[in-house]
Amino acid sequence: MSLFWQCIVDSLLLGGLYSLMSIGLSLGFGVTRIINFAHGEMIMFGAYGAYFASVLLGVDPLLSLPLVSIVVAVTAAVLFKALIEKVLNAPHINQILLLFGLSLALQNVAAILWTGDARSVATPYSLTAYEFDLLLVPHGRIIAFIVAAILIVALFCWLRFSELGRATRAVAENGQAATLMGINVSRMYMLSFGINAALGAATGAISSFLLTITPFMGFHMLVKAFAIVVLGGLGSVAGTIIGAFALAFAETWVSYYVPEGNGWAEGVAFIVLLFVLIIRPKGILGQAVAVH
Amino acid sequence: MKLRIVLYALLAIAAILLPLVAPPIVNNMILRIGSLVMLAISWNLAANAGLISLGHSAFWGLGSYAALLVANKLGWPFFASLVPAMIVGAVSAAAIAVITGRLKGIFFAIAMLALSEGLRVVAVMTPDFTGGGAGVFVDQALRPTTETVAMVTALCAVACAAIAYLISLTPFHYACRAMRNNESASEMLGINPLRFRIAVLSLSGAMASLAGGVNIWYSGFLDPMIGFDLHVTILAQIAPILGGIHTLAGPIIGAFATIGLSEATRTLLGEQGVSLLVYGLILVFSILYMPKGIVGTWNTWVQYRSRGAVGAKVGTTKAAPL
Numbered sequence: 123m124s125l126f127w128q129c130i131v132d133s134l135l136l137g138g139l140y141s142l143m144s145i146g147l148s149l150g151f152g153v154t155r156i157i158n159f160a161h162g163e164m165i166m167f168g169a170y171g172a173y174f175a176s177v178l179l180g181v182d183p184l185l186s187l188p189l190v191s192i193v194v195a196v197t198a199a200v201l202f203k204a205l206i207e208k209v210l211n212a213p214h215i216n217q218i219l220l221l222f223g224l225s226l227a228l229q230n231v232a233a234i235l236w237t238g239d240a241r242s243v244a245t246p247y248s249l250t251a252y253e254f255d256l257l258l259v260p261h262g263r264i265i266a267f268i269v270a271a272i273l274i275v276a277l278f279c280w281l282r283f284s285e286l287g288r289a290t291r292a293v294a295e296n297g298q299a300a301t302l303m304g305i306n307v308s309r310m311y312m313l314s315f316g317i318n319a320a321l322g323a324a325t326g327a328i329s330s331f332l333l334t335i336t337p338f339m340g341f342h343m344l345v346k347a348f349a350i351v352v353l354g355g356l357g358s359v360a361g362t363i364i365g366a367f368a369l370a371f372a373e374t375w376v377s378y379y380v381p382e383g384n385g386w387a388e389g390v391a392f393i394v395l396l397f398v399l400i401i402r403p404k405g406i407l408g409q410a411v412a413v414h
Numbered sequence: 415m416k417l418r419i420v421l422y423a424l425l426a427i428a429a430i431l432l433p434l435v436a437p438p439i440v441n442n443m444i445l446r447i448g449s450l451v452m453l454a455i456s457w458n459l460a461a462n463a464g465l466i467s468l469g470h471s472a473f474w475g476l477g478s479y480a481a482l483l484v485a486n487k488l489g490w491p492f493f494a495s496l497v498p499a500m501i502v503g504a505v506s507a508a509a510i511a512v513i514t515g516r517l518k519g520i521f522f523a524i525a526m527l528a529l530s531e532g533l534r535v536v537a538v539m540t541p542d543f544t545g546g547g548a549g550v551f552v553d554q555a556l557r558p559t560t561e562t563v564a565m566v567t568a569l570c571a572v573a574c575a576a577i578a579y580l581i582s583l584t585p586f587h588y589a590c591r592a593m594r595n596n597e598s599a600s601e602m603l604g605i606n607p608l609r610f611r612i613a614v615l616s617l618s619g620a621m622a623s624l625a626g627g628v629n630i631w632y633s634g635f636l637d638p639m640i641g642f643d644l645h646v647t648i649l650a651q652i653a654p655i656l657g658g659i660h661t662l663a664g665p666i667i668g669a670f671a672t673i674g675l676s677e678a679t680r681t682l683l684g685e686q687g688v689s690l691l692v693y694g695l696i697l698v699f700s701i702l703y704m705p706k707g708i709v710g711t712w713n714t715w716v717q718y719r720s721r722g723a724v725g726a727k728v729g730t731t732k733a734a735p736l
Contacts, residue, residue, distance in 0.1 A: 157520050208702055215466045216701050218523050219655060222468065223697025226648060230691035238687075341644070345531055348524050356520075385539045392532030399525050400513050 124256040133374040137367035138267035144347035146321030152294040152357035153314035159221035162340025163228040164319040168326025169335045176243045187327040191320040198319030232337035240334040248331045266328040349391040355405030426572040433564035441564040448567035449625045454653035454665030455574045456621035463614045464594035469526030470650035473503045475641035477623025478630045492558045496627050503623025504616040511615040530642050537638035549637025563632045655700050658709030
């Protein structure tokens with residue numbers, strides 16, 4: 123029975139991280155209608171930022187998180203202006219290949235700068251845990267969950283109540299109508315891409331003390347984020363959170379109850395993805411997003 | 415026109431016979447370029463119908479494993495093993511075509527990405543069947559000489575190019591192009607998109623699997639990281655983009671250019687990461703500044719030149735056939 127509760131707790135904690143990991147991707151798609159194949163690299167740069175802040179300056183990843191997110195967001199906004207904006211109206215194939223190329227280039231810039239060695243940040247809370255009877259709840263995971271929850275709530279509040287947030291939603295709903303209302307659409311695109319990157323970098327910063335950091339960590343997280351976003355419904359931010367918890371439960375369940383589950387759990391995301399595409403391509407909460 | 419075809423045929427025959435006299439290093443190049451020509455043509459065929467694959471390594475890996483398993487478990491020789499490789503590629507591609515149904519563009523790209531990653535996990539997790547993460551060697555007794563493998567690679571590459579050429583002469587080609595531009599409109603003209611998608615993807619999958627199947631006989635070793643390597647996916651899309659997407663000559667020229675670039679960066683700069691970085695930058699800059707690739711840019715230049723020489727003959731300048 124304790125295995126069951128352990129499984130529930132682990133899934134919930136993992137779901138928080140997954141929500142943060144994929145919500146930026148979902149928001150970015152909702153607004154710009156471009157899938158950011160370089161999202162995994164935002165996560166990776168966030169993780170390296172937190173790592174170097176911790177190793178060189180002795181700053182805790184939680185403290186360096188805001189700064190790292192802002193730096194990555196600004197860099198991403200510049201990349202958006204310089205490269206991605208040029209293909210906004212180009213055929214899909216150009217958008218996909220451009221971002222795929224960008225992701226490849228960023229990955230290997232990191233590999234050349236920092237080698238392919240696996241690293242991780244040691245914090246006071248990464249090796250300790252609460253113990254209730256037989257239930258083990260690592261401190262690091264709880265902290266990651268709380269940070270993720272705060273950022274997601276902040277994002278929702280921003281989208282709902284702030285002027286820019288409402289403008290973002292307006293652009294996501296109908297870009298042309300938003301233009302007529304006097305919203306600077308291209309600036310909103312850049313802003314949402316920057317926020318997308320900031321959320322990715324924040325994910326990276328909190329995974330820096332949970333996972334191993336390598337230049338290629340982003341790719342695996344990207345594919346998982348895809349599975350989550352497609353499961354929740356492309357462009358639906360609320361659906362993304364449901365998708366994140368669903369994938370977290372599925373993965374944890376497989377790794378606990380299937381023989382050799384740890385290895386198979388890596389494949390759950392792909393199976394989920396293929397099944398969703400077969401059964402319900404618009405996902406759980408998918409709105410009538412035009413399928414291009 | 416006739417003369418041109420004869421010239422191409424002679425070139426092709428020369429490429430197939432070259433391994434007989436060439437030193438090993440040239441054979442190695444023939445193998446790499448030939449494999450990439452197959453992959454690039456295969457990728458371009460799918461792209462012609464509007465299907466952007468981000469997981470061509472899935473077909474490559476399936477073909478490699480099919481060839482390896484029939485050789486090791488059933489004792490099939492080199493030539494025979496290529497048949498199941500192609501069949502596995504074609505069948506799995508057809509299945510993907512059915513699964514992704516009407517979903518094009520992004521969904522298809524993501525589905526392919528997931529497929530190749532998922533297959534890698536399966537290959538790692540079923541060691542009794544595939545040899546698992548430790549990998550397996552091809553039965554040494556069955557291995558043909560390097561010259562034979564190089565000749566077959568060149569032959570297969572030529573065959574793929576010939577098939578692509580023949581397709582470009584049939585209405586199939588135009589149906590694909592119509593689907594790429596506007597699927598609903600093509601449906602109104604009596605094209606059944608699903609049937610065409612299955613056909614084009616099966617052909618594409620068979621070609622990529624064939625390339626994987628041939629390659630395994632050259633390298634002699636396979637593990638999931640090699641079979642479902644992201645590198646293959648990247649090369650398969652870079653070659654056609656660089657050469658000229660949606661053209662006949664583009665993937666072939668692109669394959670030569672890509673291998674050339676990769677050799678140049680390797681000798682000049684060394685590290686593995688650098689060549690991948692260069693690939694990434696090529697993708698970004700090709701899309702931004704040369705979206706029609708080498709062939710498209712060349713054609714534009716030739717048209718511009720001829721127009722400039724004869725005067726404003728805009729009305730009579732026809733688009734070049736390639």
